[in-house]
Amino acid sequence: MPLNFVLFLGALLFCAGLYTVITKKNTIMVLVGVELMLNAANVNLVAFSRFDAVGIQGQVFALFVITVAAAEAAIGLALVVKVYQHFQTANIDEINELKG
Amino acid sequence: MRAVLAQQNISLTNFLNQVAEGLGYLQPEITLVATLILLLLFDLIFKKNKAFGFTAIASIGFALVGVLALLQWSSETVSLFGGMLSLTNFSLLLKVAFSFGGLVTLLIAWRGKDEIKAEFFKSGETLIMLAALLLGAFFMTMTMNLLLVYVSIELVSIASYILTGLTGDRKRSEAGIKYLIFGAASSAIMLYGMSWLYGFTGTLQLDSDSFYAGLTAVPMLPLIIAMVLTLAGFLFKLGAFPLHIWSPDVYEATPTPTVAMFSAIPKLAALTIVFRLVQLTPDTFDWVPILTIVAIASMTVGNFSALWQKDAKRMLAYSSIAHAGFLLVGIITHSETGNEAMLFYGLVYLIMNFAAFFLINQFESITGSTKIDSLKGLGRSMPFAGVLMVLVMVSLTGLPPTAGFNAKLYIFSALWEAFGQQENSWLLWLFIFGLFNTVVSLFYYLKIPYMLFFKELQPNGIQTKGRSADYIIGTLLVLPLLLLFFRSDWFVDLMNTINFVF
Numbered sequence: 001m002p003l004n005f006v007l008f009l010g011a012l013l014f015c016a017g018l019y020t021v022i023t024k025k026n027t028i029m030v031l032v033g034v035e036l037m038l039n040a041a042n043v044n045l046v047a048f049s050r051f052d053a054v055g056i057q058g059q060v061f062a063l064f065v066i067t068v069a070a071a072e073a074a075i076g077l078a079l080v081v082k083v084y085q086h087f088q089t090a091n092i093d094e095i096n097e098l099k100g
Numbered sequence: 101m102r103a104v105l106a107q108q109n110i111s112l113t114n115f116l117n118q119v120a121e122g123l124g125y126l127q128p129e130i131t132l133v134a135t136l137i138l139l140l141l142f143d144l145i146f147k148k149n150k151a152f153g154f155t156a157i158a159s160i161g162f163a164l165v166g167v168l169a170l171l172q173w174s175s176e177t178v179s180l181f182g183g184m185l186s187l188t189n190f191s192l193l194l195k196v197a198f199s200f201g202g203l204v205t206l207l208i209a210w211r212g213k214d215e216i217k218a219e220f221f222k223s224g225e226t227l228i229m230l231a232a233l234l235l236g237a238f239f240m241t242m243t244m245n246l247l248l249v250y251v252s253i254e255l256v257s258i259a260s261y262i263l264t265g266l267t268g269d270r271k272r273s274e275a276g277i278k279y280l281i282f283g284a285a286s287s288a289i290m291l292y293g294m295s296w297l298y299g300f301t302g303t304l305q306l307d308s309d310s311f312y313a314g315l316t317a318v319p320m321l322p323l324i325i326a327m328v329l330t331l332a333g334f335l336f337k338l339g340a341f342p343l344h345i346w347s348p349d350v351y352e353a354t355p356t357p358t359v360a361m362f363s364a365i366p367k368l369a370a371l372t373i374v375f376r377l378v379q380l381t382p383d384t385f386d387w388v389p390i391l392t393i394v395a396i397a398s399m400t401v402g403n404f405s406a407l408w409q410k411d412a413k414r415m416l417a418y419s420s421i422a423h424a425g426f427l428l429v430g431i432i433t434h435s436e437t438g439n440e441a442m443l444f445y446g447l448v449y450l451i452m453n454f455a456a457f458f459l460i461n462q463f464e465s466i467t468g469s470t471k472i473d474s475l476k477g478l479g480r481s482m483p484f485a486g487v488l489m490v491l492v493m494v495s496l497t498g499l500p501p502t503a504g505f506n507a508k509l510y511i512f513s514a515l516w517e518a519f520g521q522q523e524n525s526w527l528l529w530l531f532i533f534g535l536f537n538t539v540v541s542l543f544y545y546l547k548i549p550y551m552l553f554f555k556e557l558q559p560n561g562i563q564t565k566g567r568s569a570d571y572i573i574g575t576l577l578v579l580p581l582l583l584l585f586f587r588s589d590w591f592v593d594l595m596n597t598i599n600f601v602f
Contacts (some may be wrong), residue, residue, distance in 0.1 A: 007299075010295070048302070057247070060247070064247060064250070072258060074233070081522070
């Protein structure tokens with residue numbers, strides 16, 4: 001597969017993720033958007049890894065990203081549960097008591 | 101693995117030796133991990149009255165970390181783990197400052213109101229997360245590899261999310277989720293930028309030749325996009341415009357000791373990463389416009405938003421956004437004096453912020469609130485604490501006779517010098533906006549002394565008897581600010597020995 005296709009897929013995933021993060025109101029959907037953006041980076045990293053002169057740094061990086069993203073998602077979902085206990089909603093627009 | 105090693109002409113034995121040698125230099129980090137594990141075990145083994153044990157383990161651990169970092173002091177650069185880490189006295193100085201910050205955080209918690217004490221010393225989670233945050237910040241000061249940059253930033257971030265949101269009330273869960281969404285999105289953006297940098301250069305190693313050569317060969321537009329995307333994650337940690345929006349909410353909701361930690365340590369660690377990235381990119385790439393816009397916007401947004409704040413912690417959050425702008429000035433000048441001024445400003449900023457939060461915490465434990473209004477008249481019944489607060493606020497503004505003045509003076513004179521040499525009009529605008537913003541900041545910082553001394557005490561039966569331990573600690577925190585004003589040459593001599601090349 002030519003490199004361009006893969007990079008295009010990465011860019012598409014990134015834009016879709018960013019769009020989701022910006023437009024969606026539900027916190028869980030926002031986290032899904034973040035996940036899409038991380039995977040866009042992963043696709044890029046793995047694709048570029050083929051041209052690495054030294055080793056497979058890109059693929060290793062992608063593995064780290066997957067692991068860290070899992071940890072972050074775990075914290076994120078725990079926080080959503082916590083917020084839901086307090087606010088009875090996961091809608092970002094309704095979680096707005098801190099202002100100034 | 102063997103193929104990789106063969107390509108690099110390193111035998112496995114050599115490689116293992118390198119790792120073993122590297123571990124020897126990581127004593128502070130290993131001590132931090134040991135502290136973390138000890139805290140965890142202590143929490144699991146003992147059932148009751150854990151406060152004393154937690155305090156002892158954490159404070160001895162943090163103090164030991166600082167001492168070990170100090171013992172490693174030398175003016176040469178050591179490259180560890182095949183170049184992944186680079187240990188200079190720049191990073192050692194920051195590590196010492198960070199472990200000092202960790203100790204002060206413990207002190208603030210120890211002198212805080214009962215809820216804060218309970219959170220810190222009843223169960224181990226908070227202290228463990230503080231240790232993890234410090235560990236991430238330590239690695240951020242040394243890293244030379246994009247992978248390690250990402251992992252250490254995430255370590256700091258995840259520890260911060262937990263500290264903010266996973267316990268406590270409505271406000272904290274709200275602040276936590278906002279923090280997490282901003283953080284996760286900006287680190288994803290950073291990662292996408294990093295993937296492009298990797299694509300351009302074929303390496304993750306920031307100081308390698310192919311990184312430099314790759315960046316020189318790439319056309320300007322894609323390079324600018326990739327760099328700006330990468331910068332997003334660093335600016336989030338630095339709390340600079342446009343990724344500063346989380347900080348007021350987080351500062352307001354989180355307990356004061358934790359906020360003191362957030363306000364200084366991840367910021368300085370992120371600053372070193374920006375500094376490193378700017379230093380290691382080729383001169384063909386012009387950082388000045390991008391960073392100048394960020395710096396001017398941070399100063400202006402931070403200072404003007406701070407004017408309307410009613411909560412002292414929220415006000416200091418906006419002030420820290422403005423200070424992030426000033427810290428970036430040192431990087432923009434791209435000169436030896438600018439680097440020294442940046443480091444001086446960073447260290448003074450750390451001391452000022454810890455002192456400010458210590459005093460706010462002290463007033464909070466008396467009035468039970470961090471609202472600026474609640475300070476009314478307290479300066480008259482507690483003159484000593486009031487005067488300390490005034491000194492810290494004067495230092496944050498940047499007026500004599502405090503070290504804040506020297507810090508601002510050095511940074512502005514470095515900027516003026518750089519403008520004289522480079523004749524770059526961006527620098528002139530930065531200079532004008534910086535001076536203008538210093539004047540603006542006077543109005544909100546001096547609101548606190550005004551409330552303390554020029555308003556009548558509210559007759560609501562507040563117990564205003566000060567505690568002598570607080571006075572002693574407060575004095576010890578404020579004293580460096582005065583000392584560094586009168587004897588700033590000590591510090592400048594120290595700065596001259598710092599090695600800014602990695």
